[in-house]
Amino acid sequence: MSKKILAFAGSNSKQSINARLINSVVGMVDFAEVDNISIRSFDLPLYGIDYEKEIGIPDDAHKFNDLIKKADAFIISTPEHNGSLPVAFKNVIDWVSRIDNDIFNDKPMVLLSSSPGKRGGLSSLGHAESILSRLGAEILGTYAFGSFKERYNNGSLDEEAQLEINNLLAKLEDKIN
Numbered sequence: 787m788s789k790k791i792l793a794f795a796g797s798n799s800k801q802s803i804n805a806r807l808i809n810s811v812v813g814m815v816d817f818a819e820v821d822n823i824s825i826r827s828f829d830l831p832l833y834g835i836d837y838e839k840e841i842g843i844p845d846d847a848h849k850f851n852d853l854i855k856k857a858d859a860f861i862i863s864t865p866e867h868n869g870s871l872p873v874a875f876k877n878v879i880d881w882v883s884r885i886d887n888d889i890f891n892d893k894p895m896v897l898l899s900s901s902p903g904k905r906g907g908l909s910s911l912g913h914a915e916s917i918l919s920r921l922g923a924e925i926l927g928t929y930a931f932g933s934f935k936e937r938y939n940n941g942s943l944d945e946e947a948q949l950e951i952n953n954l955l956a957k958l959e960d961k962i963n
């Protein structure tokens with residue numbers, strides 16, 4: 787039976803460059819089934835302990851958690867907002883962590899980031915690496931795809947990005963197959 791990868795961008799933007807990067811990367815995977823989702827499809831209020839106590843954990847947090855549980859591996863790309871993860875991404879993670887604090891259960895992950903700037907969201911990538919590994923992800927490697935507008939062309943990534951990402955995908959393939 788083929789292995790399942792859950793892929794998403796940590797962005798709630800309709801025009802997300804990280805979602806476009808994820809779409810290109812998903813097109814490079816031929817060794818597993820990929821479920822490419824958007825966090826925009828999950829209706830989650832801003833996490834708060836009062837909300838949780840009074841109303842409970844939203845159904846969409848359980849739906850997200852179910853997708854994580856069904857996956858054998860993950861490919862995630864985070865944007866950078868003021869040097870860290872966007873609120874929308876952290877919010878999904880915070881909600882799901884209230885169901886299970888070993889969310890990723892030692893499963894492998896390729897972690898990416900992108901921004902229009904040259905550093906490609908490198909500090910957000912570092913924060914995401916620390917948060918997601920604390921929640922059980924085995925991060926096989928990371929890559930920050932900088933200067934998105936110059937290096938992404940109608941779904942194609944420049945040569946350097948293709949090489950770096952192919953290396954990360956090879957590690958993921960080895961790990962799950």
Ligand SMILES: Cc1cc2nc3c(=O)[nH]c(=O)nc-3n(C[C@H](O)[C@H](O)[C@H](O)COP(=O)(O)O)c2cc1C
Nearest residue numbers: 797799802803804865866867868869901902903907
């Ligand atoms: C509130 C805010 C803060 C931002 N801070 C950064 C930043 O610290 N570093 C950076 O490279 N880009 C920053 N940006 C620009 C984002 O990289 C850019 O909007 C990018 O398109 C976001 O990724 P997405 O399109 O996948 O949502 C910021 C954008 C916003 C709206």
